[in-house]
Amino acid sequence: MTERRPFREVKLQWLRLLSCDANVNDNAKCVALYIVTAHVNGHTEKAWPSYKTIAEATGKSVKSVQRAIRDLEIGEWLSVQRGNGVGHNTEYCPTDASILKASELREKTDKSVPLPPSEGGQICPERRSDMSGKGGQICPPNLEKEINKKLNAREARVKPVSRRSIPIVVLPKAQTRQVDEWNAWLAEKTLPNLARFDLATNVNGSSGYRLPFRWPPEADSDKERDCLSYFLNRLPAAEHQPSSEAAYRQAA
Structure with a gap:
């Protein structure tokens, strides 16, 4: 059985599931995105x-926001405890059921299942020494010899493989929904915001950000590694802290 994770660990999965819910309209999704990324x-x-x-x-409008909150509550995405006056604001919280679904999705993306040996899915340890049926012996590799091996002239001229270039797009700051999604993606990777x-x-009097793509990439994709x-x-x-070491390892 999947264990419920803290919401901060499955926020992207939660937003992904919400974006795919056909029973929730775009107005409600926009309101949920703002609450989750800016206030939770x-x-x-x-x-x-x-x-x-x-x-x-x-x-x-305020009425549109009220309708969106009601739709998210009916769809069991947000738990709403309404306030009763000044100093008692309405309280929003992602429901346990929605967080559990996001935890299941996170577990699926994190899990790697090795294939049975018969299907070639398991990497066997390298054999260092073996006796053949015809006599003689397969000697283990001479590690010292491998270290001291020098490149010949042809190998020395081989150029290293260059990283593929990333096209740059300009995302206007006025596109708050896309900016919020990028900031949520960066927070998931323990990186600072845009x-x-x-x-x-x-550009033409409009301020924006130079980004590799207009939307954050899918998890475990080439685009994610590029980003x-x-x-x-x-x-x-100033941001080179141990909290970003995981992102460095993932991009390597």
């Missing part, structure tokens, strides 16, 4: 933004 506390898993705050941030990188630019390499190469010196 990583430890308490709760948020307290007002309807007015959500409406101003998402560019929607504002901390030197990616700002200005990690792109951001790690532009990581500010």
Whole structure:
């Protein structure tokens, strides 16, 4: 049975499942994205933004926000405890059922199952020494000889394989939904948000960010490795902390 993980560990999986729910309209998905990425506390898993705050941030009316909250509550994505006055704001929290589904999806992506030996899925240890049926012996490799082996002139001229280039796109800062998704992806990789990188630019009077793609990449894809390499190469010196070591290893 899948164990429920903390919401901060499965936030991307939670958003992925929500985006694929055909019973939830785009208005509700936009409101949920803003609440989860901008207000949910990583430890308490709760948020307290007002309807007015959500409406101003998402560019929607207060009534549209209220309808979106009701749809998310009916769809069992958010648990809502409504306030009763000043100092008692409405409280939002991802439901245990939705977090459990996200934990199951995270477990599937993390799990690697080796194939049976008959199907060639298992790597056997290298044999160092063996006696053949015809006599004689297969000697283990001479490691010292391998270390001291020098490249010949032809091998020395071989150029190293270069990394493939990444096309750069400009994402306007006004596209708050895409910016929020990028910041959520960076937080999952223990990296600072877009504002901390030197990616700002200005095109035709409109400010934006220079990014490798318009949307965050799928997990365990070539695009994800390209994105990690792109951001790690532009990581500010002050952000080189042990918390980013996992992202470095994943991009390697």
